[in-house]
Structures are given as C-alpha cells and as structure tokens.
Amino acid sequence: xxxxxVEVVDLRREYIAKGRRRDTRRVVALDGVSLxxxxxxxxxLLGPNGAGKTTLVKILSTILLxxxxxxxxxxxxxxxEPMAVRRSIGLVLGGDRGLYGSLTGRxxxxxxxxxxxxxxxxGRRRAGELLxxxxxxDRADTRVETYSRGMKQRLHLARGLMGDSRLLIFDEPTVGxxxxxxxxxxxxxxxxxADGRSMLLTTHDMAEAEQLCHQVTLIADGAxxxxxxxxxxxxxxxxxxxxxxxxxxxxxxxxxxxxxxVAEVTSRPxxxxxxxxxxxxxxxxxxxxxxxxxxxxxxxxxxxxxxxxVRLIGDRGLEVS
Ligand SMILES: Nc1ncnc2c1ncn2[C@@H]1O[C@H](COP(=O)(O)OP(=O)(O)OP(=O)(O)O)[C@@H](O)[C@H]1O
Numbered sequence: 229x230x231x232x233x234v235e236v237v238d239l240r241r242e243y244i245a246k247g248r249r250r251d252t253r254r255v256v257a258l259d260g261v262s263l264x265x266x267x268x269x270x271x272x273l274l275g276p277n278g279a280g281k282t283t284l285v286k287i288l289s290t291i292l293l294x295x296x297x298x299x300x301x302x303x304x305x306x307x308x309e310p311m312a313v314r315r316s317i318g319l320v321l322g323g324d325r326g327l328y329g330s331l332t333g334r335x336x337x338x339x340x341x342x343x344x345x346x347x348x349x350x351g352r353r354r355a356g357e358l359l360x361x362x363x364x365x366d367r368a369d370t371r372v373e374t375y376s377r378g379m380k381q382r383l384h385l386a387r388g389l390m391g392d393s394r395l396l397i398f399d400e401p402t403v404g405x406x407x408x409x410x411x412x413x414x415x416x417x418x419x420x421x422a423d424g425r426s427m428l429l430t431t432h433d434m435a436e437a438e439q440l441c442h443q444v445t446l447i448a449d450g451a452x453x454x455x456x457x458x459x460x461x462x463x464x465x466x467x468x469x470x471x472x473x474x475x476x477x478x479x480x481x482x483x484x485x486x487x488x489x490v491a492e493v494t495s496r497p498x499x500x501x502x503x504x505x506x507x508x509x510x511x512x513x514x515x516x517x518x519x520x521x522x523x524x525x526x527x528x529x530x531x532x533x534x535x536x537x538v539r540l541i542g543d544r545g546l547e548v549s
Pocket of ligand 1: 243244245255256257275276277278279280281282283284
C-alpha cells in the first residue's frame with residue numbers, strides 16, 4: 229500500500245491523570261491535529277514543553293493509541309496495522325531510554341540489528357558502518373554507561389538507522405550534542421534525504437528547524453497553529469521584541485500603548501514597564517518616544533520562543549483549549 233510518509237487527520241489523544249486523592253483528571257494532549265509529511269522531505273514539529281510533540285511521536289511509532297482520528301504511515305494505519313508501520317519507521321528517542329549501559333556501543337547496535345531481522349553478518353557490517361559514520365568508531369568497544377550525553381545521542385541515531393527505514397522519526401535529535409556533533413547530524417540528514425528518506429523531527433529550536441526542515445508545524449497546547457516553511461515562521465517570530473524601562477510616567481505609557489505595532493504594555497509595581505512590540509520597526513518608534521520623554525534605563529530584547537507562541541496564539545485569534 230502506498231501513501232504519504234505520514235498522514236494525520238483530526239487526531240485526538242487524552243490521558244487520564246491521577247490526582248493526589250485518587251481523583252482523576254482528563255488531560256487533552258492532542259486536540260484535532262492534522263498534518264502531512266511529504267515524501268522526501270524533513271518535517272519539523274516545533275512547540276513549547278507540553279505541546280503534545282512526544283505524544284504525536286509515540287502514536288506514529290505505535291507506542292500509544294489515539295483516542296480518535298487517524299494516523300497513517302505510508303498508508304498503514306497505526307491502530308490497525310502496527311506491524312507494517314513499525315517496519316517502515318526508524319525511531320530515534322533521546323536520553324538514556326532504550327540503551328543498554330553495561331553493553332558496548334557495538335553490542336547495542338548488533339542487538340538491535342537482530343531485532344530488525346538482520347542476520348549476524350549483516351548486523352556486524354551495518355553496526356560497523358554506522359559507528360564509523362557517526363564518529364563513534366574509537367569508542368565502539370567501551371561500555372555505553374561511560375558515554376557522554378552527545379555520544380549516547382549519536383548511538384540513538386545509529387539505532388534508528390539500523391533498519392534502513394523509509395521514514396525516520398527523531399525526538400529532539402540534537403539535545404546534548406556539541407556544535408560539531410550537531411553539524412554532523414545536519415550533514416547526515418542531508419545524506420538521508422539524498423537517499424530518498426523522509427523525516428519527522430521534534431524540536432524546541434527555531435534555528436535548527438530553519439536549517440533542517442522543508443515544512444514546520446507549530447504546535448501548542450495540543451493544537452496546530454500553522455504549518456509553514458521555516459522561513460515564514462521565523463519571520464513571524466523575529467517580529468516580536470520588547471523594551472524594558474526602569475521608570476516611566478503613566479501618561480507616556482498610555483500614549484505608547486496606542487501606537488500601531490505595540491502588542492501589550494505591562495506596568496510593574498516599582499514604576500517600570502515592559503512594552504511588547506510585534507511589527508518590524510515599532511521598537512525604534514517606541515525608543516524615540518521614550519528618549520523624547522526623557523526616560524532612561526532602557527533595555528531591548530527578544531521574548532523566548534515560548535512567550536512568542538503565546539502571542540502568536542492570541543494575535544492570530546487561534547482558539548487553543
Ligand atoms: N502519561 C501521561 N499522563 C498524563 N498526562 C500526560 C502523560 N504524558 C503526557 N501528558 C500530558 O500531555 C501533554 C502533552 O505532553 P507531551 O509530552 O506530548 O508534550 P511535548 O510537546 O512532547 O513536551 P516536551 O517538549 O516537554 O517533551 C502535557 O500536558 C503532558 O503533561
């Protein structure tokens with residue numbers, strides 16, 4: 229059966245969370261998510277902590293079932309054809325999950341090769357190639373518990389590539405990597421693309437998404453805000469700035485709050501304020517007004533990505549429950 233590498237339609241996933249006094253609470257981790265990963269592309273899932281990224285990855289890798297909606301991998305439904313889905317994907321999780329610390333890197337890979345159905349000779353060959361490819365050859369025969377975080381991350385990558393899968397799913401692939409390893413990862417992604425593979429990766433990092441992805445789905449509170457090219461998204465994000473002032477007269481604040489491109493002014497009890505701007509060029513106008521009014525103690529900056537998400541949700545009138 230053929231189909232896009234990933235097709236998700238109106239996907240919902242709820243968790244029943246247990247409270248302290250045996251009461252239960254329903255947590256909606258995904259709420260009507262739809263997205264498509266096109267053949268031969270890298271698709272990013274970008275969102276703050278708790279957005280639902282890992283839940284989506286787990287559903288696509290058949291670790292979790294959806295509450296409702298559908299998800300298919302190359303046309304195979306994750307709920308009804310999990311074995312076919314598993315054969316098509318290579319999953320790369322981060323951290324210590326799934327690594328055997330008391331075994332060497334090479335033994336870990338050979339073990340997974342057997343799970344992927346490779347015979348011993350093929351497994352040894354493939355493990356050797358991947359250890360070389362990922363810069364782990366000189367530590368291949370030492371125990372994984374002695375590896376740094378970045379080395380473990382590279383071993384995870386090797387594991388995901390053991391099965392020769394057409395779709396690779398990476399959960400926060402470069403967390404813990406040093407810049408050299410992160411660059412090697414980007415090169416690896418390019419090689420995999422040239423090889424005709426498709427990829428889905430989760431990240432908190434807009435710069436990484438920009439360098440790697442063809443399309444990025446911005447997700448917050450379990451809902452899709454937008455699927456765009458990374459260039460468009462970073463344009464939206466770059467438009468957000470803020471100006472912090474130590475002391476500012478109320479009349480000046482009121483005037484600035486009415487300017488086009490000023491999203492919000494929050495006054496602090498100590499007489500200071502944060503002026504949040506959203507349109508390119510607005511910060512310069514705000515600074516001029518402040519200087520004209522004789523205000524000193526001014527600092528400008530950019531909000532964190534998480535703060536930008538909150539603003540994007542508000543500014544674009546998106547209802548996220
Ligand atoms: N097993 C669980 N039981 C209850 N709630 C859960 C469970 N797993 C996740 N959640 C909740 O579901 C929501 C989505 O979590 P998820 O881990 O998918 O987000 P995420 O985007 O991957 O976040 P992070 O970047 O922190 O990993 C969060 O509110 C989280 O607290």
